[in-house]
Amino acid sequence: MTADLVHRDATELAELIRTGEVSSVEVVQAHLDRIEATNPRLNAIVTLADGALDAAKAADEERARGAAVGPLHGVPFTVKDGFDTAGxxxxxxxxxxAGRVPDTDATGVARLKGAGGILLAKTNLPEFSYWVESDNLLTGRTNNPWDLDRSSGGSSGGESAAIAAGMSPLGLGSDLSISVRGPAADTGIAALKPxxxxxxMTxxxxxxxRRDWHAGPMARTVRDLALAYSLLAGPDGADGYSVVPRExxxxxxVxxxxxxxxxxLVDSGLGPVDAEVAATVRAAADALQGAGARVEAVDIPxxxxxxxxxxxxxxxxxxxxxxVRETVAGHEDQMFTYSKTLLxxxxxxxxxxxxxxQGLERLRDGFAEYFQQHDVLLLPVTTIPAHVHQLGQFELGGRTVGPFHVSSTTVPFSLTGLPALSMRFGTSGDGMPIGVQLVSTWHAESTILHVASLLETLSQVRDRHPTL
Known part of the structure; x- marks a missing residue:
């Protein structure tokens, strides 16, 4: 069973540890072994957290004493390297x-630890978390576990690659325009931008x-997203945008x-979309209709x-x-691609x-009108499957588009703050995962989690994890 532990989801691992079928030490060690074997090809993990095995031993001792345990007791998790992690x-x-070590945990990290989770490692990202590929001057480029010549996305691409490859069962990412949803689609996992x-975001x-940054869980199953979201959500008294009670x-x-x-929809002003991506969205729509949902093609003016x-x-x-100008002042020679382009x-x-x-306000009004008549919007996550490294302009649907076009289907929901979920539902002709995106009205996370769980049971995807 030990070798198989890296492909179990966090919910199952927590149950196995709680019942004593496996130990936290076995689980953590299995993931450390997987990192050692796999990360040199992927470069998804950039820092191992000292003391993970000691924390696992302590977790096992607590369980043996009959102490109350949290829902993630003894389960390892990883965190994108934009979040502070104490020590x-x-x-x-x-x-x-380089060399920066915080004294305190970010709120999201503290909450996962408070539920019994064990910080295992930090994951790669673009410079300052700004770009659609995880590459930077300090820790280099992350590869996609399905095809090393392709990107695992950005900006939470290290997190997505680590989870897809079995180096972590659960992670915490951030999303400004695409950054948990796109990487999840690129690597065949699931992610929630609440x-x-x-x-x-403390x-x-x-x-x-600040009004566009989101934090969100990433995992291999929808039930893990729901579990992590239940632990992460709610005000912390420090972030002025986080004011709605968790409950x-x-x-x-249901x-x-x-x-x-x-x-x-697959267009409605979003620009060209790859034919296999569009077909995957249509297949998801057909599957939901077959399962009893009221489904229709829509346009959003x-x-x-x-x-x-x-x-x-x-x-x-x-x-x-x-x-950015303030951050790089005096360090201009250490800027990477995005900072140079932006400046x-x-x-x-x-x-x-x-x-x-004013356009953003019209978008919000348009979505408010749409959700008066619908519970969920189903559309592509990214306009193409995982792309080659260093994507520049590319041809799609007879048009030349820039690299950021991959996010034309995710940006509207970052700008408006709507909850959106990414999950795999198909596979391209060359074997790459294809995801679909589910969106609901504000503060209606339970709706998309419910529909995503249903879609997960309807999925015909067979290869759930890459072979490395």
């Missing part, structure tokens, strides 16, 4: 922060722009009174009126440039910034 390197993907503010860097949920949950109303990628670019140039980008005028803000 463990947190270098944020940049030589500017409503903005649901999980405090102890995460960078904070600009509040606006979702359906309702026997009526069928879930699902709208699906607000997405067609205001291009979310354009709004994102205008807003973020205005807000990010000053923060070379012309400033957004005040007029364009205001117009972008």
């Amino acid at each position: 463990v390197l947190t270098q944020r993907g940049s030589p500017i922060f 409503t903005h503010g649901r999980i405090p 102890g995460f860097w960078p904070r600009a722009p 509040f949920d606006a979702g359906l949950g 309702s026997p009174d009526r069928a879930v109303r699902v709208g699906w 607000a997405l067609q009126r205001d291009n979310a990628l354009d709004l994102f670019a205008r807003q973020h140039v205005m807000e990010l440039k000053p923060a 070379a980008t012309p400033d957004t005028s005040v007029e364009d910034y205001v117009r972008a803000e």
Whole structure:
């Protein structure tokens, strides 16, 4: 069983440890062995946390004494290297922060530890968590476990690769525009970006722009996402955007009174989408309809009126440039690709910034109208399956698009703060995972978790993890 432990999900591992069928030491050691065997090819893990085995021994002793245990008692987890971890390197993907060791844990890390989880390692990311591929000057590039020549996504690409490859059962990532959902789709795992503010960002860097940064769990199963979300959500008294009580949920949950109303789309102003990605969304729609959901193809006029990628670019140039310029001052020779590109980008005028803000308000209104008639929106996670490293402009649907086009399907929900979930539902002709994205109205995480769980049971995907 020991070798198989790296492919069990966190929920099962917690139960096996609780009942004494396996020990926490066995579980942690199995994942450390997997890291040693696999990480040299992937470069997903950038720092091992000292004391994981000691913590596992203590967890086993507590269980043997009959002490009360938390829902993650003795289970290892990993964390993206943008979150502070007490006594463990947190270098944020940049030589500017090389050797940095925080004194305290980020709120999300502290909550997973408080549930009995054991911090195993930190995972790779782009410089400052800003880009669609996890690569930087300090810790290098992460490879996709399904194909080493392809990206595992960004900015939580180290986390996605580690979980997909069995080096970790559960992780904590961050999402600004695509950063837990896209990497999850690229590597065939699942990820949840909750409503903005649901999980405090205290102890995460960078904070600009605070109104768009989200924290979210990443895992191989939907039930693990639900478990982690239940532990991570709720105010911490430090993040002013995190104010809604954890217990509040606006979702359906499982309702026997009526069928879930699902709208699906593959375009509606989002730009070209790969044919296999579009077919996977249609297959998910058909599967949900066959399972009793009310399903229909939809258009969302607000997405067609205001291009979310354009709004994102205008807003973020205005807000990010000053923060990046301040961070790299005196260290310009240590900047990587994104910082250089951002600082070379012309400033957004005040007029364009205001117009972008007004467009964002129209997007929010458009989604509010949509969710009056539907419970869930089903659409692609990324516009293409996992791409080659250092993606530049590429051809899609007869158009030339830039590398950030992979996120045209995720950005609208970061800008508006809507909860969105990514999960695998298909496979490309060349063997790469393809995901679908589920979105619900604000604070209705239970709805998309319910529908995702249903889709998981309907999935025909056979190869659940890559062979390395």
